[in-house]
Amino acid sequence: MTRTKDRKYTSVEICAGAGGQAVGLHNAGFKHVALIEIDKDACATLKANTESNPDWQGCKVIEADLRKFDPTVLGLEPGELDLLAGGVPCPPFSAAGKQLGRDDERDLFPTMLDLVDQLEPKAVMIENVRGLLDPKFVEYRQDIIKQLESMGYEECYWDILEAKNYGVPQLRPRAILVAMKPEYARYFEHHKPAETKVVTVGEALEDSMKERYDAVADDPRAENAFKNWYEKALEGVAPTVVGGSKKHGGADLGPTRAKRAWADLGVCGMGVANELGETKDVERDLFAPAGPKLTVTQAAMIQGFPKEWKFSGRKTAAYRQVGNAFPPPVAQAVGDQIYAAFQAAEKARKG
DSSP states (O other): OOOOOOOEEEEEESTTTTTHHHHHHHHOOOOEEEEEEEHHHHHHHHHHHTTHHHHHHHTTEEOOOOGGGOOOGGGGOOOOSSEEEOOSSHHHTTTTTOOOOOTTTOOOOOHHHHHHHHHSSSSSEEEEGGGGGSSSGGGHHHHHHHHHHHHOEEEEEEEEEEEGTTTTTTTOOEEEEEEEOHHTTTTTTTSOOOOOOOOHHHHHHHHHHHHHTTTTTTTHHHHHHHHHHHHHTTOOOBBOOOOTTSSOOOSSSSHHHHHHHHTTTOOOOSSOOOTTTSOHHHHTOOOOTTTOOHHHHHHHHHHHHHHOOOSSHHHHHHHHHHTTTTOOHHHHHHHHHHHHHHHHHHHHOOO
């Protein structure tokens, strides 16, 4: 269910990226006060999708380095904000890196906790990679919980949510922490959200891919190419979509093992296709031996973004925003729990 009215609970999001968590919490019914992000392309994406959209009225997009951010610019009194959410940088805890944790200069958990202390929101939601829940970080996690408890919060859960269990056609496990003030935590379900139906890549992209092949219907290969892709794509969900690093080359769909998984789904992972209407090389984009390449829009749909959510910047920059995003349906599932706890607490107060 997506709530379109009655946005009575507010949220501020840090490290907002291209808006995956923001879209999910928006769909859960939260009214965004601000989205804070350091990347200029991601900020352009956020502005392009929210500034002219009346349903996002009042949402500020703030381009800022979180370590230098002054929360007084939000104009919020301590305790006024309902939800402070964010996906702090993953590299300090990612199994793909050195897992330096608190010794990594990119660790923004202390900054997030400072904001909690200053804003005193009713609820806190923090998203990160699965590696954060590895045994090597148990002391680090305990320190975070102790700090939250010292500020008057109760841990509701800190658990791994697998995106494919929430309608996202992708394997993407994320570690989610929810903490609330006790008067709201007592109404919160102290377990991760109920799982939903698994959606395959074929189900998610059928209409979009058909549209791309229909655009080249004069090519005699188009009909069979679509059928061959669709048959394979119905077999399962995608591997984790990766954004890559700015230090490295153009966009593709991940390392060798991921590319093999994409090939099993009829998708060529050796690059990203141009958007519908912008295709210059149909051989590359639609008729590669391994199958069609995904467009940025289709990669975003694999992340669970709505088709109408547009990404700013050149193709590689846009794809990186998609690959680094938090799937909106997962954020919504958690947001629904938080929203329901607020509603229950409000109802109890009114008797």
